[in-house]
Amino acid sequence: GNSVTQMEGPVTLSEEAFLTINCTYTATGYPSLFWYVQYPGEGLQLLLKATKADDKGSNKGFEATYRKETTSFHLEKGSVQVSDSAVYFCALRDRAGTALIFGKGTTLSVSS
Amino acid sequence: IAGITQAPTSQILAAGRRMTLRCTQDMRHNAMYWYRQDLGLGLRLIHYSNTAGTTGKGEVPDGYSVSRANTDDFPLTLASAVPSQTSVYFCATSETMNTEAFFGQGTRLTVV
Numbered sequence: 430g431n432s433v434t435q436m437e438g439p440v441t442l443s444e445e446a447f448l449t450i451n452c453t454y455t456a457t458g459y460p461s462l463f464w465y466v467q468y469p470g471e472g473l474q475l476l477l478k479a480t481k482a483d484d485k486g487s488n489k490g491f492e493a494t495y496r497k498e499t500t501s502f503h504l505e506k507g508s509v510q511v512s513d514s515a516v517y518f519c520a521l522r523d524r525a526g527t528a529l530i531f532g533k534g535t536t537l538s539v540s541s
Numbered sequence: 542i543a544g545i546t547q548a549p550t551s552q553i554l555a556a557g558r559r560m561t562l563r564c565t566q567d568m569r570h571n572a573m574y575w576y577r578q579d580l581g582l583g584l585r586l587i588h589y590s591n592t593a594g595t596t597g598k599g600e601v602p603d604g605y606s607v608s609r610a611n612t613d614d615f616p617l618t619l620a621s622a623v624p625s626q627t628s629v630y631f632c633a634t635s636e637t638m639n640t641e642a643f644f645g646q647g648t649r650l651t652v653v
Contacts, residue, residue, distance in 0.1 A: 472644035473633075474644070475641050478641055522639065528599060531583045532583055
């Protein structure tokens with residue numbers, strides 16, 4: 430079945446450090462891939478998405494590239510801020526249109 | 542602001558009691574979902590609805606029921622609550638089953 434695996438946290442960084450959160454997936458065909466972010470006490474918000482191989486999603490300085498050959502969709506940001514502290518979820522939706530399947534989430538904590 | 546409204550925001554419920562979590566959207570999205578979020582487990586799909594009048598089971602449907610009488614409302618009912626249903630519940634919508642999902646702010650439910 431479809432599944433998403435993301436690196437376990439917490440990830441603790443200093444402000445302006447480089448961020449990578451790994452995400453790999455298992456799915457039949459070519460799913461759409463998403464990163465969601467959850468700030469404390471809030472619901473999930475879509476951060477970025479990619480719908481086909483080699484697509485790069487980007488938003489708020491975050492980027493992720495859909496890599497079919499490695500079945501990966503790693504999240505990166507060149508210089509994190511304290512305000513980026515949140516839980517990040519990688520997710521997929523397959524072409525059959527099933528509901529989103531989420532990874533377990535990675536907590537990011539950025540200190541000044 | 543248009544979006545998804547969940548009620549109540551939080552609730553403490555005695556085991557064995559019946560409880561309905563409400564979800565209303567004003568985006569006219571066809572698909573709606575209920576997820577539960579538990580520490581270390583991420584988000585797991587409880588039930589979903591592709592369109593008004595239809596519902597389907599997700600990964601963890603036992604102990605929960607849903608209905609979709611119209612486009613805007615998708616209530617989740619716990620017929621007889623148990624402590625293992627203590628969780629944060631998120632309602633989500635998407636325009637179709639193939640597009641990104643938008644989330645409500647969540648309902649924190651504690652069953653004692």
